[in-house]
Amino acid sequence: MIKLGSIKLDGTPKIVLSLNDAAPPDLIHEARQSGLDLIELRIDQYSSFDSTHVLREVARFKECSTIATIRLKSEGGAWSLPEPERLSLFKKIIPEVNALDIELSAETILADVVQAAHAAKKIVIISYHDFDGTPTLNKLNGILDKAKSFGADIVKIAAMATKPEDIQILAGFTIANAKKNVVTIAMGSEGALSRVFFPALGSLLTYARVGQPTAPGQLGYSELLLLIRKFYPKFNQA
Numbered sequence: 696m697i698k699l700g701s702i703k704l705d706g707t708p709k710i711v712l713s714l715n716d717a718a719p720p721d722l723i724h725e726a727r728q729s730g731l732d733l734i735e736l737r738i739d740q741y742s743s744f745d746s747t748h749v750l751r752e753v754a755r756f757k758e759c760s761t762i763a764t765i766r767l768k769s770e771g772g773a774w775s776l777p778e779p780e781r782l783s784l785f786k787k788i789i790p791e792v793n794a795l796d797i798e799l800s801a802e803t804i805l806a807d808v809v810q811a812a813h814a815a816k817k818i819v820i821i822s823y824h825d826f827d828g829t830p831t832l833n834k835l836n837g838i839l840d841k842a843k844s845f846g847a848d849i850v851k852i853a854a855m856a857t858k859p860e861d862i863q864i865l866a867g868f869t870i871a872n873a874k875k876n877v878v879t880i881a882m883g884s885e886g887a888l889s890r891v892f893f894p895a896l897g898s899l900l901t902y903a904r905v906g907q908p909t910a911p912g913q914l915g916y917s918e919l920l921l922l923i924r925k926f927y928p929k930f931n932q933a
Contacts, residue, residue: 697848697876697899699818700760700793702732704876708894708923708930709733711762711902712916715740716752722905723756731916734759735902736792738784739766739774746787753791762820763792770798770824778804786811794818796851799842809846821847826882829854829861835868839875849899851878856886865889866896873897883912890914891922 697704709732714723723734734756738749753763765781766772774781782804789795789812797808799821812819821842830838835852842850856862862881866889869879878900881889890901890913901923903916914922923930 697818699733699762702760704899708927709900710916710919710923711735711900713737713902713904713913716742716748718905720755723759732760733762733900735762735764735796737764737766737772738788739764739768739772744776744780744784746784749784749788750791753788757791761792762794762796763788764796766796767798767801770800770822771826782807789815789817792817794820794849796820796822799823799838799845805845813846818848819846820849820851820878821845822851822853825854827855829856829864829881832864832868835864836872839872839877843875849876849878851880851900853880853882855883856881856889857883858885862886862889866893869893869896869898881912885912887912887914890919891926894923894927 702709711733712731713735715737736753736756741749741752765774765784768775778801785795785808794817795808795812797805809819823838823842838852839850854865865879865881869877873896876899877897879889879893879898880902894901901919902913903919904913905916
């Protein structure tokens with residue numbers, strides 16, 4: 696079982712709230728009071744990438760369990776600066792967070808980021824995004840194996856779902872690999888149900904938003920919390 700900060704990923708659904716530096720303090724307080732598990736710091740969406748600003752914003756969440764993400768523009772994020780700059784920023788924030796998320800496609804800095812994170816005893820999520828469709832089961836297994844070979848503690852795969860068969864492929868992959876620490880998400884309106892029900896199949900995390908979604912089909916935090924509480928009685932006891 697993986698422990699991310701104070702949160703044990705023990706099979707009970709864990710909701711991750713994605714936030715940038717515009718999140719007001721009262722919003723964070725209200726979310727924590729209502730049962731918030733984890734916060735994903737979307738640093739790629741910050742108003743400034745100056746390390747002083749970034750570290751000050753990260754410090755706002757020192758009482759929370761946090762995942763830091765500096766998502767590439769090519770994978771749905773806002774970061775488009777050179778990779779050495781991203782590596783430098785990752786290294787500065789690693790000591791201040793509980794986990795980080797970096798793309799499998801970031802091969803020029805991936806090994807260095809994983810090494811730095813593990814040296815600091817932080818959890819590494821290696822992620823893969825496909826905004827065009829859902830890969831075949833064979834390709835999904837290949838993605839998982841490759842991410843694990845780079846040292847992923849958790850492998851996150853988000854793929855666009857355009858038909859029921861896409862949901863079935865991702866569901867089957869999740870069930871088959873539930874013991875390998877995976878997070879699976881079917882993006883798009885067709886895949887919205889995955890954000891509620893994939894945790895029951897073995898996906899460790901599900902993501903929610905406040906304001907604009909950070910991925911297609913992402914549900915609002917309050918809406919997702921209501922659904923998780925309805926379908927997972929153990930969530931209310933965690």
